[in-house]
Amino acid sequence: MAFSPLHGFILGLLLVQLAGSMAIPPSGPSNQQHEQEPSKAYIVYTDHVAKPSHFATHELWYTSMVASLSPAAANDSNRIFYLYDTVAHGFAAELTADEARRLSITPGVAGVLEDGVMHLHTTRSPSFLGLDRDLGILPDTNFGDDVIIGFVDTGIWPESPSFTDAGLAPVRRSRWNGRREDGERFNASMCNNKLVGARFFPNPMGTRATKASTFPMGNVEFQSPRDKAGHGTHVASTAAGSEVPGAELFGFATGTARGVAPRARVAMYKAVVAAVDAAVKDGVDILSISLGGYHDPDFYRHPPSVALFGAVRAGVFVACSAGNEGPMASSLGNVAPWITTVGATNLDRVFPATIVLGNGQALVGQSLYTYTANQTPMVRLLPSNCTGTDLVPDMIMGKIVVCTDVGPLTGMAVQSAGGSGVVSIATEDWGMEGLMVQAFTLPAVSLGAREAAKLDAYIRSDPFPVASLRFTCGTAVGESRAPMVASYSSRGPNHIVREVMKPDMVAPGTNILASWPDETLLSGPRRASFNILSSTSMSCPHVAGVAALLRNGHRDWTPEMIRSALLTTAATLDNQGRPIADSAAGARSGGATPMAAGAGFVRPQQAMDPGLVYDAGEKDYVELLCTMNYAAAQIGVFVPGFAGCTATLPGGGGGLNYPSFVADLSDGAGVRVLARTVTKVSEGPETFTAKVVAPDHLVEVTVTPATLEFAGHRNEMKSYSVVFRSKKRPAAGMAQQFGEIVWESDVHRVRSPVAFIWD
Incomplete structure (x- = not known):
């Protein structure tokens, strides 16, 4: 991936327990002994329900698997260094490539993937999002109090004033089981009622290399939850930082810094797959993951997608950064339909x-x-x-x-x-x-x-x-055009399942001021307690913070309902009343397309009362995977014990009950029929009427029924179908066209972006 020059740190060995993009193909046992073959870290996914009864625990079963590989493996009790039992099932272990191949055909093993590398993807942004301290969603949700946001990142700088717990009571929920772990220059006493969890998952195979590796400006990473790179501290304070008056960077962007949900709690996890497993087990409500770097052809080959499937299944809302390879098409790094993918825009603040x-x-x-x-x-x-x-x-x-x-x-x-x-x-x-x-x-x-x-x-x-x-x-605020999609923000179409639109939305990501480790060098010999960074890494925690506010206000909403509320209420106009522009050279005419901006710019206040939402769950995602012709064993990586597909999505991948539409008209018939179900989340009877915007000369769109009448009780559901019929193919270079389907009542406006694709 390409990165903002401000923070193009390669996380590499820090973010251990992330499997790579290549599955290990099954093969027979090797007849040769590879004494000198190097060991690597692998994640071994298992069908945990297949554990033989004579093993008392899964750990004993896994140990037996590894021990059977060779006499050396049988005598080394340290080959397994993590167990997964929440968002995924299996273990991480030190294996040679030959051992990994042989383990992949062991009964009960669903897949073996090699460890890989992932990359890292304010004083102004909360107010630019329309968050007012005195009225609206912030006071209505008590500023996100008692919602716990988990961050999978480079760690945290606990001394930062953004993580003070002044005025915060202890977490009130009995289901919170977060831990505070000691390590290099970090001990549990550094946590408080704001920083309620801090965990570090070292890779035993990479410890020496990690300690020896250096980052730009001479930063050497700590073997603890403490952050040296600065990325995790910046991201966490953006989403949930406490108010800090007088924040600035060398006299610029001065003001009171605060996170989007300033009373939400922070739990930092310094790793990836192991961290997601631990975070869900601990009881986080939201996960913010500003990491990426994989462009795998399949979801089952992408360990973060597998782990986050389990997180969403457990009721955790997951926000991920879109990546920083824009404006190149199909450059997104996090495209799984069960996560919320966030692109980046500027603010109305310039220097x-x-x-x-x-x-x-x-x-x-x-x-x-x-x-x-x-x-x-x-x-x-x-x-x-x-x-x-x-x-x-x-x-x-x-x-x-x-x-x-x-x-x-x-x-x-x-x-x-x-x-x-x-x-x-x-x-x-x-x-x-x-x-x-x-x-x-x-x-x-x-x-x-x-x-x-x-x-x-x-x-x-x-x-x-x-x-x-x-x-x-000086700093100029309110004079420049914003939001505009950042040129570096990764773009669609979705490279795995293009009938699911990604990114989902955009949020502030350019020139974001947030907390920084005051020992970590900036440019030259200077240090500061705040830093200004630009990336989709910065936009992701904005959406995570908004999701924390929505979770506080709607404890019964699923992650998909939260995403739907954010998406269907997103803004499509900028602060000058014009369509949101694309800042990439040559792309500004006509505004940013949904392939760059998704549904638009996140609006927290409007998302609090969306009227209707599109919900989905495990069954829907499994049917999507079946539609993609995944084998039972491949789907079993996500759903242990999966016996086989019994249904697929009508209409193909575009039939997922998603808040946006992608109509693939590339087949000979040029017709696509997609169905959706909406759930009413507001009180009182209400009638919604469908309105369609489409390129009439190219495509005909029919919504049936055109009116939805709700009796008035919450969670009432109605279904509708949309027929997309191509009239003619567009001219060369115009194979993507866009429109929208809007359900309007006297109170609510529920908008879904639509992409029409001919190639």
């Missing part, structure tokens, strides 16, 4: 700075550089490829270096070589509104593609181009 060219032209960009003299002298501009061979004193001394997508390390190299400044060109971001800012230690300005084109034209036209950088050292 303006100006480049004044030698011809008098002024180009507007953004910067987090603090410069007391307001402007730099007029000096020469030097286009550069910003490699090590370019960044030497003889070439750049005293010059402003112009590079593409400069990161903090490059800025430090320019400064070390005597450069007087940096201009960072963002090739994918059209305007300045969506630019990712960075706290450079030398004068620096970031430009979008539109302004960059002007700069390039000037440099080409002048044999001695010069410029001055001008800084206001």
Whole structure:
């Protein structure tokens, strides 16, 4: 995956217990002994109901399996290092590739997958979401009090003021079984009524490598729940941070920092599959997972999808980041239908700075550089490829270096070589509104593609181009267009089951201020208690926080009902009353499509009272997997004891009772019939009428019945069907078209985005 240059840390060995994307194909026992074959970590999925009766426990059964592989395995009691018994069933173990192959054909084993690597995917954003401290959903839900959000991430910095428990009583629910584990520079006493759980799942095979591995800026990760990378601290405080007055980063984005659900509780889990299993067993209500990196062809090959299936089945709402490979199509990393996939947008907050060219032209960009003299002298501009061979004193001394997508390390190299400044060109971001800012230690300005084109034209036209950088050292709020889908935000279609639309929605992810470990370096030698980051990693916890508010207000809602409420009430217009735009260069005309924005921008207040919701459950997802022609053994990875498919979804994958529609019209008939069932979650009798928006010249859409009448009691259900009939194929390059189906009453508006696909 591609990542924001602000936090492109590879989590690698830190996030252990995540199986990789390649299943181990069955094969017969090897006749050769591979004495030198390296061991790796594998996850072994089992059908736990198949345990032979002569084993008293599953652990004894698993131990016997591993011991049977070789005399060495029989004598090594440490080969198994995690057991799974909640969201999945099985164990993690140290195995050679040959042992993994032989174990995969052992009776009772549903699958064996190799360990892999996953990557990491405020003062303003809560108010931009419409969250008011004095009225609406925040006070109505007591700011998310007593809802527990579990974070699977790099850990947490417990000393951060965002995790103070002032005014919070102990968790009142008896079913909370969270643990607080000791480790390197972390002990249980650091937890409190805000940080109610902190656990670390080390990989015995990767311990030495993990301790030796270093991150950018020299960060070495702790063997404990303590966060050194900073990502987990930032994410957790974004979703559920307590109020912190006076938050800022070097004078920028000043204000009171608070999470979306500031009284929700935080439980940090530093691992992946093992962490999800533990979090669900502990009793979390919400899971926020800002991780990704797999583009597997099947869900059963993707251990996080398997684990999160179990989490949702247990009633836990799961939010996952969409990924940072946009604007490339089909670049999403988390597409399982049972999770909520979140893309990223900007805020209506910018940090303006100006480049004044030698011809008098002024180009507007953004910067987090603090410069007391307001402007730099007029000096020469030097286009550069910003490699090590370019960044030497003889070439750049005293010059402003112009590079593409400069990161903090490059800025430090320019400064070390005597450069007087940096201009960072963002090739994918059209305007300045969506630019990712960075706290450079030398004068620096970031430009979008539109302004960059002007700069390039000037440099080409002048044999001695010069410029001055001008800084206001300020923060502008409410003046720029927002939300706009970030260029880096990963896009659909869904690469596994394209009839299920992903991403589901978008939320603030660009230039988000949140807590940071005050020992972890930023750019250069500087440290701070807050940091500004950009990524779908930052948008995901916003939705997790909103889900925590909804869970507080609607304890009887399923995860799917929460997702539906968020999706069907999402905004499609920006703060200027125009369709939400796409900040990617060349993509702004016509607004962001659902392949970039999903249903739109999350609106917490509206989601609290959606009127109707689309629900689903294990049976629906199993029928989807059957529709995808998964074998019984493959579905058994999700549902132990699964005997075989008895039903599939009418209409194919698009027949899942999802809040959005994808009408695949690529077959010869050009007709698709999809059914949906809605559940009324509001009081009182109500009549809803269907309204359809579609490209009339290409497709005909008929909703039957066109009116839904509800008697008035909660949880009343009504079903309807939609016939999508292609009139003609669109022109080349236009094989995706979009529309919407809206159910309207006098009180509610329930909107579902629709994608029409011909190829």
